[in-house]
Amino acid sequence: MRRLLASSLLLLAACTRAPAAAARDASTLKAEAPLPECTLATPLVPGVPGSPGHLIPSELNPNGASELAALMRTMVADLEAGRAALEKGGTPPPLWSRHRKLRCAWPTDSADRNPQFDAMAVTYLAQVQALDAKPTHPRAAFNAVVTACQACHENSCPGPIERIVQLKVADAP
Numbered sequence: 001m002r003r004l005l006a007s008s009l010l011l012l013a014a015c016t017r018a019p020a021a022a023a024r025d026a027s028t029l030k031a032e033a034p035l036p037e038c039t040l041a042t043p044l045v046p047g048v049p050g051s052p053g054h055l056i057p058s059e060l061n062p063n064g065a066s067e068l069a070a071l072m073r074t075m076v077a078d079l080e081a082g083r084a085a086l087e088k089g090g091t092p093p094p095l096w097s098r099h100r101k102l103r104c105a106w107p108t109d110s111a112d113r114n115p116q117f118d119a120m121a122v123t124y125l126a127q128v129q130a131l132d133a134k135p136t137h138p139r140a141a142f143n144a145v146v147t148a149c150q151a152c153h154e155n156s157c158p159g160p161i162e163r164i165v166q167l168k169v170a171d172a173p
């Protein structure tokens, strides 16, 4: 019991490592045509803020934040703003241009950028584009974005799930 508690505290502080080594096997990836958009095949640039050895000073984490962790915080703030806009009957601000780096940001643990992560990131960004396209049912489209956050976290990083679920917007009155 005590051990269980200790490990769930750890999960809150950081993500667990990707469980399956197989997930890191890039040979399972289909060859991708070169795209202007960033993909799993795009090499990450050493030395940028949030890369190994260049973590971003953070109030939340004394070790500093990776580029991906900092992007996640932007994503949380953007979704909070989007939810507030929807609740006032408005339109959420466009997200794709701000979140598109998801597939190419340095994670704290480099093993987290694996084919499984990338597939979830593709799904997430597709939901973001659907929301940006000003759909007929923006609340449903918004909640589909939140569900895509949740799906990736259930797979690889359970700590923030409770916080993510709270981002959902209630159905229109």
Ligand code: HEC
Residues within 6 Å of the ligand: 015, 060, 065, 066, 067, 068, 069, 070, 072, 073, 075, 076, 079, 106, 107, 108, 109, 112, 117, 118, 120, 121, 122, 124, 145, 146, 148, 149, 150, 152, 153, 156, 157, 160, 163, 164, 167
């Ligand atoms: C494709 C997978 C994926 C998606 C989609 C995703 N996340 Fe994450 N998230 C991660 C990973 C991996 C980390 C760990 C980042 C690190 O430590 O470098 C993380 C970290 C976080 C953190 C902790 C950041 C910190 O301060 O350390 C929060 C909060 C979070 N995500 C919320 C969200 C929200 C909200 C969404 C949707 C808007 C989302 N995530 C979408 C994979 C994902």
